Amino acid sequence: MAHKSRSLLFVFLAILLASALNEASPVWRRKSIAGGWQPIDNPKDPEVVEIANFAVTEHNKEASTALAFEAVVKGEKQVVAGTNYRLVIAAKDGSATSSKQYQAVVWDEPSQKSRKLVSFEEIKG
Numbered sequence: 001m002a003h004k005s006r007s008l009l010f011v012f013l014a015i016l017l018a019s020a021l022n023e024a025s026p027v028w029r030r031k032s033i034a035g036g037w038q039p040i041d042n043p044k045d046p047e048v049v050e051i052a053n054f055a056v057t058e059h060n061k062e063a064s065t066a067l068a069f070e071a072v073v074k075g076e077k078q079v080v081a082g083t084n085y086r087l088v089i090a091a092k093d094g095s096a097t098s099s100k101q102y103q104a105v106v107w108d109e110p111s112q113k114s115r116k117l118v119s120f121e122e123i124k125g
Contacts, residue, residue, distance in 0.1 A: 082109030
């Protein structure tokens with residue numbers, strides 16, 4: 001009976017160790033969480049730039065401003081029923097010599113040919 005108990009204990013410890021190693025693995029930490037925000041690897045991707053241009057254009061319409069898109073600084077996306085994009089955008093206001101940064105959230109659903117500016121705010125400081 002003691003031999004059987006030791007075998008079960010050994011199996012239990014092996015499972016526990018394997019589980020702990022799996023939890024600590026960098027591969028495990030990189031797995032995406034369903035519905036979670038994921039970094040955009042290439043902010044110069046044409047699709048991301050198109051979304052950012054849309055955000056600036058829509059903001060200009062809604063706020064009667066004249067921002068000029070310059071670049072996507074960084075961003076994240078969240079896949080839901082469509083895709084949410086949270087982008088940091090560099091843009092100039094009229095004849096200003098330096099650009100400011102803005103955070104825009106855009107919801108995009110290509111299958112429905114639908115896109116909506118959710119928010120657009122200047123990043124202060």
